[in-house]
Amino acid sequence: MTATAAETPTAPAGGHPQRWLILGVICLAQLTVLLDNTVLSVAIPSLTRELDASTADIQWMINAYSLVQSGLLLSAGNAADRYGRKLMLVTGLAVFGVGSLAAGLAQDSGQLIAARAGMGIGGALLMTTTLAVVVQIFDDTERVKAIALWSTVSSLGFAAGPLIGGLVLDHFWWGAIFLVNIPVAVIGLVAVVALVPESKHRAGDRPDLPGALLSTLGMTAVVFAIITGPEHGWTSSRVVLSALAGLLFLGAFVWWELRTEHPMLDLHFFRNKRFVGAVAGAILVAFGMTGSLFLLTQHLQFVLGHGPLQAGLRTAPLALTVVLLNLTGLGPRLVGRLGTPATIALGMALVAAGLAAIAVLGGRHGYAGMLAGLVVMGAGVALSMPAMANAIMSAIPPEKAGVGAGINGTLAEFGNGLGVAVLGAVLNSRFAALVAVPAASLPAALAAARGTAERARVADAFADSLRTSQLAGAAAVLAGGLLAALLLRRAERSGDGAGEGVNARAGAL
Numbered sequence: 046m047t048a049t050a051a052e053t054p055t056a057p058a059g060g061h062p063q064r065w066l067i068l069g070v071i072c073l074a075q076l077t078v079l080l081d082n083t084v085l086s087v088a089i090p091s092l093t094r095e096l097d098a099s100t101a102d103i104q105w106m107i108n109a110y111s112l113v114q115s116g117l118l119l120s121a122g123n124a125a126d127r128y129g130r131k132l133m134l135v136t137g138l139a140v141f142g143v144g145s146l147a148a149g150l151a152q153d154s155g156q157l158i159a160a161r162a163g164m165g166i167g168g169a170l171l172m173t174t175t176l177a178v179v180v181q182i183f184d185d186t187e188r189v190k191a192i193a194l195w196s197t198v199s200s201l202g203f204a205a206g207p208l209i210g211g212l213v214l215d216h217f218w219w220g221a222i223f224l225v226n227i228p229v230a231v232i233g234l235v236a237v238v239a240l241v242p243e244s245k246h247r248a249g250d251r252p253d254l255p256g257a258l259l260s261t262l263g264m265t266a267v268v269f270a271i272i273t274g275p276e277h278g279w280t281s282s283r284v285v286l287s288a289l290a291g292l293l294f295l296g297a298f299v300w301w302e303l304r305t306e307h308p309m310l311d312l313h314f315f316r317n318k319r320f321v322g323a324v325a326g327a328i329l330v331a332f333g334m335t336g337s338l339f340l341l342t343q344h345l346q347f348v349l350g351h352g353p354l355q356a357g358l359r360t361a362p363l364a365l366t367v368v369l370l371n372l373t374g375l376g377p378r379l380v381g382r383l384g385t386p387a388t389i390a391l392g393m394a395l396v397a398a399g400l401a402a403i404a405v406l407g408g409r410h411g412y413a414g415m416l417a418g419l420v421v422m423g424a425g426v427a428l429s430m431p432a433m434a435n436a437i438m439s440a441i442p443p444e445k446a447g448v449g450a451g452i453n454g455t456l457a458e459f460g461n462g463l464g465v466a467v468l469g470a471v472l473n474s475r476f477a478a479l480v481a482v483p484a485a486s487l488p489a490a491l492a493a494a495r496g497t498a499e500r501a502r503v504a505d506a507f508a509d510s511l512r513t514s515q516l517a518g519a520a521a522v523l524a525g526g527l528l529a530a531l532l533l534r535r536a537e538r539s540g541d542g543a544g545e546g547v548n549a550r551a552g553a554l
Contacts, residue, residue, distance in 0.1 A: 063240055064182045068191055070236040071175040072198045074138060077229045078168040079202025081110060084210040084222050091219040092157075102154040108269075109158050113165030114172065115458040116265030120257040122173035122451025123309035130177050130447060131243040135234060137170030142230030149223035160223075169454075176450035180438050181244050190377040192438070193431035197371040201364065208358075253309040259298035260309070264455065266291030271462030279470065310448055314441060322532030323436035324456060326389050329525030330429055331460025333396050333518045336468035337403065337422070340511050341415065362416055366423025367430075376428045385432050386533040392429025393526025396422050400519035404512040429526070436533060464518070472514040479506035 085092075085107055092098045092106065125133040144164035151157035176195060183191045213222050270288035277283050302308040314320050345356040370376065379388045399422030406414025434453055441449035480490050480503055490507075494500040 064187075064191070067182055067240050068179065068194060070233060070240060071134070071178055072195060073229060074134070074171050074233045074237075075175045075195065075198045076202050077226050077233075078141065078171045079199055080206045080209060081164060081168070081223075081226070084206040085110075088210060088214060088219045088222055091214060092154075095219060096151075096154050096157065098154045102158070105158045106154070106161055108273075109161040110165045110168065111458075112265060112268055113162045114168040115268040115455070116261045117166060117169035118173055118454045118458070119260045119264065119310060119448065119451040121169040122177065122447035122449070122454075123253065123257065125170070125174045125177055125447030125450075126445055129243050130174050130181065131237065131241045133170050133447075134174040134178065134237050134241060137167045137174060138230045138233045138237065139167070140164075141167030141171060142227050142234075143167075145223045145226035145230065149220035149227075151220070172454045173447055173450040176434070176438070176453060177447040178241060178244075180449070182242070185439075188439075189380050189431060189435045190374055192435050193371045193374065193376050193427075196431045196434060197368050201368050208361075253302075253305060253307055255301055256298060256305065256309040259294050259301060263291050263294030263298055266294060268458065268462065271466055274466055279466070310452075311445070314452075317440050318532045318536035319436055320440035322386075322529045322536065323389075323433045323440065324452075325525055325532065326393060326429065326529030327433045327437065327453065327456045328460040328463065329522050329529075330393060330396055330426060330433070331457050332464035332467070332525075333400055333422075333522035335461040336464025336518050337400050337515055339465045340468060340472060340514055341403070359412060359415070360419065363419040363423040363426070366420050367427045370424060370427035371431065376431050379428060380432050380435075384537070385436050386530040386537065388432045389429050389436070389533065390526050390530035392425045392427070392432065393522055393529070395425030395428065397425075397519040397523035397526065399423070399425060400515050400522065404515035404519070433529070467521075468514045468518050471517050472510045475513045476507055476510040479509060 092103060096102075098106070121133065121137075141164055144160050144167055148157055148160035148164060151160055176192070179191050179195050180188065210222050213225065266287050268291075270284045270291060273287070274284045279285075299312065302310055302312050341360055342356045345351045345359055351359065376388065376392075379391070383391070399418045399420070401418075402421055403415055403418030406417060437453050437456075438449045441452075476490075490503045494503050
């Protein structure tokens with residue numbers, strides 16, 4: 046690596062003098078992006094009524110945002126590294142603000158879907174750049190704590206989205222849930238311009254346009270298959286063809302990245318045991334948490350009869366536990382005392398225990414049993430997720446921090462989709478076997494049931510299927526935690542640490 050390869054290769058000793066203020070600014074931007082992942086769910090009745098939106102329209106309003114954002118994460122991270130993280134942060138805020146204005150003023154479903162896709166572009170830039178800036182301005186002694194606070198925003202956004210959306214809709218029309226983003230974006234723009242230092246990787250000025258195109262097409266097709274699978278069926282031609290196209294594009298992306306002189310993603314990262322261990326853990330924590338919540342919301346609504354907002358409130362303790370524990374700094378302190386492998390193993394064991402508790406206690410003890418499991422899961426996520434994000438970012442050279450953040454975001458999206466797909470498939474398979482109805486779903490089975498006794502039997506079968514699926518998720522998360530800890534421990538013993546094995550390649554660019 047030449048001396049001019051990166052403008053700020055590592056954080057200065059003690060970090061940037063205004064690092065905590067900068068962290069607050071970028072967390073505000075991050076929160077706005079994350080709120081829009083969930084806030085739209087409570088506006089569905091209003092959108093259906095006022096825009097005359099069909100079911101397909103509603104699905105695309107929700108999916109356009111996450112689909113575009115997921116597909117662009119790697120490309121956005123690479124652009125931040127090459128052209129400047131501050132520049133991309135400002136661009137992301139501007140695009141997100143303009144998209145929010147267009148969404149709030151949309152007059153029909155097509156306009157709103159297009160605006161949401163535009164917001165997804167801004168969201169991809171913000172999701173990757175905020176974490177890259179955290180890595181840039183904090184030194185090794187404070188980085189885990191800073192990433193823990195950054196991770197807290199993800200949980201807060203998950204919990205607060207439906208609540209904020211419901212509060213806004215109680216007083217204003219549906220467009221207001223988007224217009225509230227605009228003052229946040231303006232404040233963020235001013236603060237970023239004034240406070241955030243610019244940093245970029247100058248080596249390899251030639252952009253990897255084929256790599257960006259192939260990764261975007263591949264990720265978009267795979268995420269589309271994951272999103273539409275539950276609706277159209279995992280064996281439907283639409284889902285299968287989309288998944289195959291995504292895998293084909295991603296295979297071409299790997300082939301190209303191994304041969305081009307200036308790759309956007311150095312695949313030699315995957316030779317690093319520290320990186321691979323953190324990757325495995327990150328996917329499986331997202332797998333267990335999102336898959337479990339997907340199942341729980343169905344139980345709360347279909348079996349216990351709660352509305353969407355009530356169901357959201359009853360799952361909120363998981364996110365609130367994550368927020369409270371991260372604010373105490375417990376995870377970073379444990380990393381300092383126990384080390385990263387042991388902290389990740391403990392955290393994922395707690396996630397698995399929480400899933401098992403929900404499965405075993407949720408049916409017998411009602412919501413009290415679920416609450417206990419959600420709190421234990423939240424504690425596990427609070428310990429494991431920041432440690433794994435830090436392990437991923439520290440295994441990548443600082444000049445590639447944007448790509449590292451893109452990998453981290455992509456893993457979360459992949460784990461989320463995988464959790465819903467796999468645990469949902471286990472649930473549906475078990476439920477179909479118990480009620481002896483082909484392609485059974487709970488609403489269809491309840492509608493077909495004759496009499497109270499048969500409906501009760503169907504509800505019991507669904508609860509039994511939930512237990513089976515959640516126990517399968519618990520086993521997968523526990524196994525993933527042990528695997529991640531083993532790989533990280535081996536990496537520490539062999540000296541396969543931050544960026545080793547890839548620095549030589551980076552220096553040659």
